[in-house]
Amino acid sequence: MSANHVVSVNLGGVRGLEGEVRFSNGLNIILGPNNSGKTSILEALMISYIMNFENVGVGLQKIMVQQAARGSMKHALADIVGDKQAKPCITLNDKRRVCVSLSKEYKLVPGVSGLGEAVTLVFRSDSSCNVKIDISKTGIKVDIKGKCNEKPQSLGYLPTGILPYNFFDTLIGYIKRTDPGKLEDIVLELGNDKYIVDLGIDPWQEAVVIMRKYGNGKPLTFYSIGRGVQRAFIIMTLLNLFDISLIDEVESAMHPELLRYLGSYIAKRLKGDKQIIITSQSLEASTILASSILDPSDPTANRSILLERAREKCIEKHETYDNIFSIIIITRKDNKIKSLVKKGCDAIIYLAGTRDPRLSYRLME
Secondary structure, eight states: TTTEEEEEETTTTTOOOOOOEESSEEEEEEEEETSSHHHHHHHHHHHHHHHHOHHHHHHHHHHHHHHTTTHHHHHHHHSSSSSSSBBEEEEEESOHHHHHHEEEEEEEEEOTTTOEEEEEEEEETSSSSSEEEEEETTTTEEEESSSOOSSOOHHHHEEEEOOOHHHHHHHHHHHHHHHHHGGGGEEEEEEEEEEEEEEEEOOOOOOEEEESSSOOOOOOGGGGGGGHHHHHHHHHHHHHHOOOEEOOOOOOOOOOHHEEEEEEEHHTTTTTTTTEEEOOOOOHHHHHHHHHOOOOOSSSOOHHHHHHHHHHHHHHHHHHHHHTTTEEEEEEETTEEEEEEEEHHHHHHHHHHSSSSGGGGGGGG
């Protein structure tokens, strides 16, 4: 097991929110109503992890992608820190706890008339890494100092919004350079066809990701296919490239058939040391993912079938499922986040048997 798997995250004031959320190994599904802080939990986790365990120059790009997915990178960045200083922390499975101090200051932009104020965000990690992000009307400037470039890439993130140009090309290019054999594991079945991804050359002589059919068939440019298929390929790539994958609203743009394939793909990779933390608004998606844990070969969206399978399989393998699956139900009140965690078979039976587990946050109010 990787020493850097996350046991818990304390929001510590990120977006003004307080509260601690605990995770398990394997697959974690965060359920909660809109505006309850699901994405903010991922933000706090990313900031704490990236500032302590990644090449920070590379990791900041992921934070920027996350903020851009909110709609406005500058406004979202500026509002990460509330009125008070924030201190998100994560605890790892070897019991280490690392934090990042975030502060915000306003200053007049000197010598330029009519630009008003600029915002400076200051990130200080436990590993003596300091980052300043200056946000003004003219753009965003990043200044990195200290011990910030000593760790390898280790965490992947996929937002719900539009991804920047080149995002997936960069991931596939990284795999192609470092471990091209991993591309053979990134396979998607659509109907009777199987597709793999690779790098190709477009009409402008630029390297872009393409999809190839097994056997014969003309390659398709990745950006010409539907968004759901794009997201499925990206998620499969994250699982192959990173120890920890964060996926915001996993069901976004995906047909149930594609979700079932993805659920099976995820379940088959939980036997290693992968940790996956996702958010979801979909009962159907949550059911498919839970059923994939019990039977990767035949995921189902039918909760009655899921309940039957759980009662049958949990008799013999109860502890096995405890180590690879959990649901985390959250609620937010007065900027305080509370969470209810259920693991393994308890989580699967609860998901299948309760009226609607997405509404379980009402029990904590």
